Amino acid sequence: MEMNIALLPGDGIGPEVIAQAVKVVKAIGQKFGHKITFKEGLVGACAIDATGDPYPDATHEICAASDAVLFGAIGDPKYDNDPKAKVRPEQGLLRMRQKLGLFANVRPTFTFPSLVHKSPLKLDRVDGVDLVFFRELTGGIYFGEPRGRNEQGTKAFDTNIYSKDEIVRLARMGFEAAQKRRKLLTCVDKANVMATSRLWRETVQELAPEYPDVKVEYEFVDAVAMRLIQWPKAYDVLITENLFGDILTDEASVISGSMGLMPSASLGSKVKLFEPIHGSYPQAAGKDIANPLGTVLSASMMFDYAFGLTEEAKLISDVVNLSLAEGIVTEDIAEGGKAYKTSEVGDWLAAKIL
Amino acid sequence: MEMNIALLPGDGIGPEVIAQAVKVVKAIGQKFGHKITFKEGLVGACAIDATGDPYPDATHEICAASDAVLFGAIGDPKYDNDPKAKVRPEQGLLRMRQKLGLFANVRPTFTFPSLVHKSPLKLDRVDGVDLVFFRELTGGIYFGEPRGRNEQGTKAFDTNIYSKDEIVRLARMGFEAAQKRRKLLTCVDKANVMATSRLWRETVQELAPEYPDVKVEYEFVDAVAMRLIQWPKAYDVLITENLFGDILTDEASVISGSMGLMPSASLGSKVKLFEPIHGSYPQAAGKDIANPLGTVLSASMMFDYAFGLTEEAKLISDVVNLSLAEGIVTEDIAEGGKAYKTSEVGDWLAAKIL
Numbered sequence: 001m002e003m004n005i006a007l008l009p010g011d012g013i014g015p016e017v018i019a020q021a022v023k024v025v026k027a028i029g030q031k032f033g034h035k036i037t038f039k040e041g042l043v044g045a046c047a048i049d050a051t052g053d054p055y056p057d058a059t060h061e062i063c064a065a066s067d068a069v070l071f072g073a074i075g076d077p078k079y080d081n082d083p084k085a086k087v088r089p090e091q092g093l094l095r096m097r098q099k100l101g102l103f104a105n106v107r108p109t110f111t112f113p114s115l116v117h118k119s120p121l122k123l124d125r126v127d128g129v130d131l132v133f134f135r136e137l138t139g140g141i142y143f144g145e146p147r148g149r150n151e152q153g154t155k156a157f158d159t160n161i162y163s164k165d166e167i168v169r170l171a172r173m174g175f176e177a178a179q180k181r182r183k184l185l186t187c188v189d190k191a192n193v194m195a196t197s198r199l200w201r202e203t204v205q206e207l208a209p210e211y212p213d214v215k216v217e218y219e220f221v222d223a224v225a226m227r228l229i230q231w232p233k234a235y236d237v238l239i240t241e242n243l244f245g246d247i248l249t250d251e252a253s254v255i256s257g258s259m260g261l262m263p264s265a266s267l268g269s270k271v272k273l274f275e276p277i278h279g280s281y282p283q284a285a286g287k288d289i290a291n292p293l294g295t296v297l298s299a300s301m302m303f304d305y306a307f308g309l310t311e312e313a314k315l316i317s318d319v320v321n322l323s324l325a326e327g328i329v330t331e332d333i334a335e336g337g338k339a340y341k342t343s344e345v346g347d348w349l350a351a352k353i354l
Numbered sequence: 355m356e357m358n359i360a361l362l363p364g365d366g367i368g369p370e371v372i373a374q375a376v377k378v379v380k381a382i383g384q385k386f387g388h389k390i391t392f393k394e395g396l397v398g399a400c401a402i403d404a405t406g407d408p409y410p411d412a413t414h415e416i417c418a419a420s421d422a423v424l425f426g427a428i429g430d431p432k433y434d435n436d437p438k439a440k441v442r443p444e445q446g447l448l449r450m451r452q453k454l455g456l457f458a459n460v461r462p463t464f465t466f467p468s469l470v471h472k473s474p475l476k477l478d479r480v481d482g483v484d485l486v487f488f489r490e491l492t493g494g495i496y497f498g499e500p501r502g503r504n505e506q507g508t509k510a511f512d513t514n515i516y517s518k519d520e521i522v523r524l525a526r527m528g529f530e531a532a533q534k535r536r537k538l539l540t541c542v543d544k545a546n547v548m549a550t551s552r553l554w555r556e557t558v559q560e561l562a563p564e565y566p567d568v569k570v571e572y573e574f575v576d577a578v579a580m581r582l583i584q585w586p587k588a589y590d591v592l593i594t595e596n597l598f599g600d601i602l603t604d605e606a607s608v609i610s611g612s613m614g615l616m617p618s619a620s621l622g623s624k625v626k627l628f629e630p631i632h633g634s635y636p637q638a639a640g641k642d643i644a645n646p647l648g649t650v651l652s653a654s655m656m657f658d659y660a661f662g663l664t665e666e667a668k669l670i671s672d673v674v675n676l677s678l679a680e681g682i683v684t685e686d687i688a689e690g691g692k693a694y695k696t697s698e699v700g701d702w703l704a705a706k707i708l
C-alpha cells in the first residue's frame with residue numbers, strides 16, 4: 001500500500017518521540033512492503049517562532065494532502081502564564097482539528113500488566129480496566145461564538161453550542177465501537193443544568209433504538225468524574241462533548257498508571273490524526289529520555305484506523321509489549337533496572353519488527 | 355446565643371440524615387446554653403410534588419429569615435432521564451443558591467485515619483490529604499444567558515459568563531483561606547481555550563500582590579483532573595469557576611475514601627448553607643441505613659462558619675471521630691463490625707455531647 005504520512009513533531013519532547021515512531025513505521029513498511037512517504041510540518045510554539053502562526057498554511061497543506069498525520073505534542077511554558085498573549089500554540093491545535101474536520105477524539109484507557117502497579121489506584125480497581133472515550137473535538141465551547149470581553153474588559157463570556165448533527169455523528173461512532181466491544185455506552189452530560197447537554201441526551205435517546213444490542217447509560221459529568229476513580233471497570237465506551245471530554249480523558253489517563261504510553265486517534269474525515277496523550281514535557285526536551293511508547297502505539301492505531309491494516313497494528317503493539325517485558329524502557333518506567341534512551345528504545349523496536 | 359436554623363431535608367435520605375444533625379445541634383444548644391429554633395421547608399422533588407415548585411417562596415422566606423440553612427439532599431431518578439421535563443428538582447437548588455447569594459461553595463477533602471484504607475487510591479497518595487475547594491456557585495454557565503434552543507430545536511446553546519467582581523470576591527475568600535492554611539493557592543482554569551478563564555487568570559494575577567505570603571499556581575482544569583489523582587497532597591486551596599468546581603469537587607470527594615462523611619458550606623451572604631456532599635441516594639431512603647456523618651459534620655461547619663463558635667464545632671467533630679473509633683457507624687463503613695442504624699448513630703452522638 002502507498003501511504004503519505006504527515007509528521008508534526010511540535011514542541012518539547014515532540015520531535016524525539018516522533019523520531020522513534022518514524023523508525024517503527026519505516027520498519028513496518030519495509031517488512032510488509034508498503035511504500036511510505038513522510039512530509040514534515042511545523043505546529044505549535046515552534047511554528048509561532050518560525051512563522052508567527054501556530055498552524056501555518058504550509059502545514060495545513062501537508063496534512064490535507066496526507067493520508068494520516070502523526071503528531072507529537074505542543075505547548076511551551078512561556079505562553080501559559082500570559083493570559084494576554086495574542087497568539088498561543090494551542091490555537092494551532094484547535095485550528096488544525098477544525099480545518100481537518102477531526103470531530104472525534106478516541107482515547108482508550110487500558111492496562112499493561114507490567115505497569116499496572118504504577119497506578120495511583122489500588123490494583124483491584126484498575127487491573128483489567130478497558131474503556132474508551134469518544135470526545136467531540138470540533139464543537140462546543142472551544143469554538144462557539146460569541147466569545148470574548150465587553151468593551152470595558154470587565155466581563156468575559158464563552159458560548160457552548162451544539163447542533164444535533166454534530167452529536168449524531170459522534171454518538172454513532174460511540175455506538176458502533178460499543179457494538180464491537182462490551183456493548184455498554186455511557187453518555188456523559190450535565191443535562192440537569194445545561195441546554196446543550198439536554199440536546200445531547202435527547203439525541204442519544206433517539207439513536208439508541210437503532211442499536212438494540214447496546215445498553216445505554218446516561219450519567220452526569222460530575223458523577224462520572226467520581227465513578228471513573230471509584231470503579232473504572234464499570235465503563236466500556238463513553239461519549240461526551242468537547243470540554244467534558246478534555247477533563248475526563250485526562251483524568252482517565254492516570255488510572256492505568258501508563259500515561260506515558262497511552263495513544264489517541266482523532267477521526268472524522270479522510271485525514272486522520274494520531275498522537276500520544278502526554279504533553280510536550282519541556283523539562284525533558286532534548287535529553288533523549290522521554291518515553292516514546294505513547295507515540296509508537298499511536299502509530300499502531302494509525303495502521304488500524306487509517307489504513308485498516310490490523311496485522312501491522314498488532315505487530316507494533318506486540319513489540320511494545322515485548323520491550324516492556326524485557327525492560328527495554330526509558331527512565332520513567334525503568335524502576336531501578338537499566339534506563340534506556342528514547343532513541344535506543346526506538347532502535348530496539350524497529351530492529352525487532354524487521 | 356440565639357440561632358434560627360432553616361432545615362431543608364429535601365429528597366431521598368435527606369430527611370433521615372437531617373434528623374440526626376438536628377439531634378446533635380440540639381444537644382450542643384443544651385450543653386452550651388444556646389437558644390436554637392428550627393423551621394422546616396420543602397425543596398427539591400418533594401417540593402415539586404407538593405407545590406409544583408422545587409424552591410417555593412415559602413421555603414425561600416424561611417431561609418432568608420434564618421441565620422443558617424441545614425440542607426439534606428435533593429434529586430429523584432424520575433426526573434433524570436427526562437430531558438424534556440419542564441420542572442426539575444435541581445432548578446430549586448440553583449434558584450436557592452442565587453436568591454440567597456451563596457456565591458462560594460467550600461468543600462474540604464481530608465482523611466479519617468480509620469477510613470483512609472477505603473480510598474480507591476493507594477495509601478501513600480492519600481494519607482494526610484488536606485485540601486479545600488472554593489467553587490464559584492452563582493455564576494458561569496449555570497446561569498448565563500442566552501441559553502436554550504433555536505426555533506427548530508436542532509441547536510442548543512449555553513453561555514458561560516463571568517464579571518471581574520464575581521471572580522474577585524471568590525478569589526479573595528480563597529486567598530484568605532490559604533493564608534490560614536499552607537499558603538498555596540491554585541487557580542484552576544482553561545485559559546488556553548476560554549475567554550472567561552483568561553479573565554479568571556488575569557484577575558487572580560492582579561490580586562496576588564495583595565497576598566504576598568500566598569504562593570499562587572495556575573493550572574489547567576484537565577491537568578488538575580489528573581494531578582488530583584496522582585498526588586492530591588500537592589494541593590492546599592483551589593479556586594475555580596462553577597462548572598469546573600462541580601466536576602473537580604466531586605472527583606476530589608472520592609480521594610479520601612470518606613465520601614459519605616464529607617461536609618460542605620455555601621457562603622457569600624448573611625445566610626449560610628451547610629450540606630453533606632453526598633446525593634439523595636434514593637435506593638436507601640426510608641431504610642434508616644444512610645450515613646448521617648456528612649450532615650453532622652456540616653452542622654459542625656455551621657457552628658464555625660455561621661456563628662464563629664469554634665468550640666461547639668470542635669466538639670461535634672470530636673464526637674464524630676469517637677464514633678468512628680468505637681465503631682458506632684452505619685453499614686457503609688461497618689466492615690464486618692456491627693452496623694448501626696442512622697438514628698442510632700444520631701442518638702449516640704447526641705448522648706456523647708451531653
Ligand SMILES: CC(C)[C@H](C(=O)O)[C@@H](O)C(=O)O
Pocket residue numbers: 090093246546547576
Ligand atoms: C492544549 C489544549 C487546547 C487541548 C484541549 O483542551 O483540547 C489539550 O488539553 C488536549 O486535550 O488535546
Ligand SMILES: CC(C)[C@H](C(=O)O)[C@@H](O)C(=O)O
Pocket residue numbers: 192193222444447600
Ligand atoms: C444537582 C446539581 C445541579 C448540582 C450542581 O451541579 O451544582 C450538584 O451537582 C452540586 O454539585 O451541588
